[in-house]
Amino acid sequence: MYRNKIDSLKRKSRITNNCFNLLLILPAGAIHRAKTGIFKKSLRYAPLTLTYLASLIPKDLNINLKILDEGTDNLSSLNFDPDLVGISAMTATSTRAYAIADNYRQKGIPVVLGGVHPTLMPEEALSHADSVVVGFAERVFPELLRDFSQNKMKRIYEDPGNFPTENIPIPKRDLLKKNSYITLNSMMATRGCPCNCSFCAVPNVWRKNYFKRPVSKILEEIKTLDGNEVVFIDVHLLGDKEYSKELLEGLKPLKKSWFGLSTANALFDKEILDAVAESGCKGLLIGFETISPDSLKEIHKNPKIVTKYSDLLRNLHDNGIRVNGTFLFGTDHEDKGVFERTVEFIDKIKIDLPRYSVFTPYPGTPIFKKLEEEKRIIEYDWSMYDVEHVVYKPKNMKPEELEEGLHWAWRETYKLKSVLGRLNGTRSLYWLGLLLNLGYKYYAWKLPKCTKEIISEINLESK
Numbered sequence: 001m002y003r004n005k006i007d008s009l010k011r012k013s014r015i016t017n018n019c020f021n022l023l024l025i026l027p028a029g030a031i032h033r034a035k036t037g038i039f040k041k042s043l044r045y046a047p048l049t050l051t052y053l054a055s056l057i058p059k060d061l062n063i064n065l066k067i068l069d070e071g072t073d074n075l076s077s078l079n080f081d082p083d084l085v086g087i088s089a090m091t092a093t094s095t096r097a098y099a100i101a102d103n104y105r106q107k108g109i110p111v112v113l114g115g116v117h118p119t120l121m122p123e124e125a126l127s128h129a130d131s132v133v134v135g136f137a138e139r140v141f142p143e144l145l146r147d148f149s150q151n152k153m154k155r156i157y158e159d160p161g162n163f164p165t166e167n168i169p170i171p172k173r174d175l176l177k178k179n180s181y182i183t184l185n186s187m188m189a190t191r192g193c194p195c196n197c198s199f200c201a202v203p204n205v206w207r208k209n210y211f212k213r214p215v216s217k218i219l220e221e222i223k224t225l226d227g228n229e230v231v232f233i234d235v236h237l238l239g240d241k242e243y244s245k246e247l248l249e250g251l252k253p254l255k256k257s258w259f260g261l262s263t264a265n266a267l268f269d270k271e272i273l274d275a276v277a278e279s280g281c282k283g284l285l286i287g288f289e290t291i292s293p294d295s296l297k298e299i300h301k302n303p304k305i306v307t308k309y310s311d312l313l314r315n316l317h318d319n320g321i322r323v324n325g326t327f328l329f330g331t332d333h334e335d336k337g338v339f340e341r342t343v344e345f346i347d348k349i350k351i352d353l354p355r356y357s358v359f360t361p362y363p364g365t366p367i368f369k370k371l372e373e374e375k376r377i378i379e380y381d382w383s384m385y386d387v388e389h390v391v392y393k394p395k396n397m398k399p400e401e402l403e404e405g406l407h408w409a410w411r412e413t414y415k416l417k418s419v420l421g422r423l424n425g426t427r428s429l430y431w432l433g434l435l436l437n438l439g440y441k442y443y444a445w446k447l448p449k450c451t452k453e454i455i456s457e458i459n460l461e462s463k
């Protein structure tokens with residue numbers, strides 16, 4: 001009690017002197033948490049959220065900043081006395097974010113929440129925070145910090161839209177520990193997505209807008225990076241043909257090996273595929289989602305593209321590009337046979353690194369509302385919305401059958417025979433491909449052990 005009072009007085013005096021301690025946290029879902037998650041060490045590229053936020057701090061404010069990515073560091077070992085805490089949350093990490101926020105607020109430390117989930121559910125987020133940022137942070141976060149320093153922080157800061165992409169600052173990558181990630185060279189060229197897949201939160205968060213940074217700025221930023229690799233974390237890097245051509249042309253002379261995300265649709269265009277290969281692309285994450293034309297139609301994707309998947313894989317492999325293909329199970333057109341059909345198909349067309357998930361309707365989206373009206377939502381604990389747990393009643397199977405089928409597909413796909421068969425589609429990056437497959441094999445084995453009880457327990461520990 002006495003200690004709390006002293007801390008509170010210290011905080012007041014720091015803020016009065018216009019010099020305060022800011023802690024920015026990126027919470028991790030239970031299965032991705034440092035030490036307690038499936039992997040003891042993060043196998044990820046560096047996230048950009050915290051380093052972007054750090055770059056937005058106005059220079060005239062005297063802020064002592066600490067950032068913490070729960071994917072690599074534990075909050076319990078943090079030795080920092082914040083005056084303000086900022087937490088960025090997705091749906092699956094929102095339960096954890098709220099637990100952390102409640103804990104700081106109980107100690108009298110104000111908390112700001114932002115990110116995808118608070119943007120979709122601002123009222124809910126406000127019940128755990130002093131202030132909520134809705135939408136992009138670039139324009140409103142500096143204003144929020146100024147307001148805080150003058151003791152007039154508002155309850156909501158909402159980005160006005162029409163996002164200007166010209167002057168996005170370079171993220172402060174030097175704040176992250178190099179050895180904690182596969183690479184620090186994460187980049188973002190675009191924001192949002194021009195597509196409208198029914199299961200995806202992106203069109204709801206970014207209001208179906210697709211913002212593109214000037215190519216010259218991206219190339220300038222890439223030149224500041226150490227190392228030969230670049231990971232574009234854009235949800236759809238190739239969503240605009242003319243822009244993609246300009247970017248890919250600009251990447252060529254830099255001679256970097258790059259990795260990124262794209263739809264299959266964008267890559268059926270030979271001009272784009274050739275430009276992708278010539279620009280140094282070595283790996284793509286492609287959301288195939290399903291091999292059923294009816295299911296593709298259901299999720300607002302072109303049902304005809306499934307017949308072209310095999311040719312696409314061959315073309316990418318011929319160009320030395322490996323594919324991390326994502327598939328989701330549980331749409332209304334799928335029955336229990338979908339797991340076996342998908343696993344066979346993936347082996348046949350040699351997807352290098354397949355990833356499975358279950359259809360997940362995010363709260364705050366129209367599909368969630370529809371399923372709720374149909375009384376098909378069976379889970380309201382957002383930490384289970386990690387796309388690996390069933391949160392709604394599928395139409396043609398029981399929820400347990402969907403979950404068992406998901407686990408079965410993971411296990412089958414990551415049997416050694418299947419891994420080795422799929423990896424011989426191209427010789428490019430063989431050992432990296434094998435290493436990542438072995439990582440996913442371990443994940444496939446651990447996943448069924450991540451039950452709701454375990455996840456809840458981990459979410460509440462070490463706040």
Ligand code: SF4
Binds near residue numbers: 196202
């Ligand atoms: S293409 Fe990807 S990011 Fe875009 S709406 Fe579909 S799933 Fe979302």
